[in-house]
Amino acid sequence: MSLEDQKVKAIYRTFLAARQKCKEPTGTLSFEKVARTLRKQYAAQQGDIDFKVVIRNGKAAIKTVKRD
Numbered sequence: 001m002s003l004e005d006q007k008v009k010a011i012y013r014t015f016l017a018a019r020q021k022c023k024e025p026t027g028t029l030s031f032e033k034v035a036r037t038l039r040k041q042y043a044a045q046q047g048d049i050d051f052k053v054v055i056r057n058g059k060a061a062i063k064t065v066k067r068d
Contacts, residue, residue: 003042008035011062014053018060038062 012034019026038051041064049064 003039008038011038011051011053015060015062018053018055022055022058022060024060034062 009031012031015034016026016029019029042049045064048067050067052063052065054061054063
């Protein structure tokens with residue numbers, strides 16, 4: 001079970017845009033690092049999660065959401 005590249009790219013683009021909106025630095029935010037983290041979390045939960053980009057307290061974050 002793996003997370004599709006298309007979905008990872010969409011999450012990354014959304015996360016990058018959210019960080020820019022919050023005026024957070026994006027220079028050290030690489031696609032590979034985000035993809036590795038997302039895939040690790042996805043595998044650990046055996047694919048029973050989705051990801052959602054949220055802004056909490058003025059900072060962008062990627063939240064895991066349990067699938068129904």
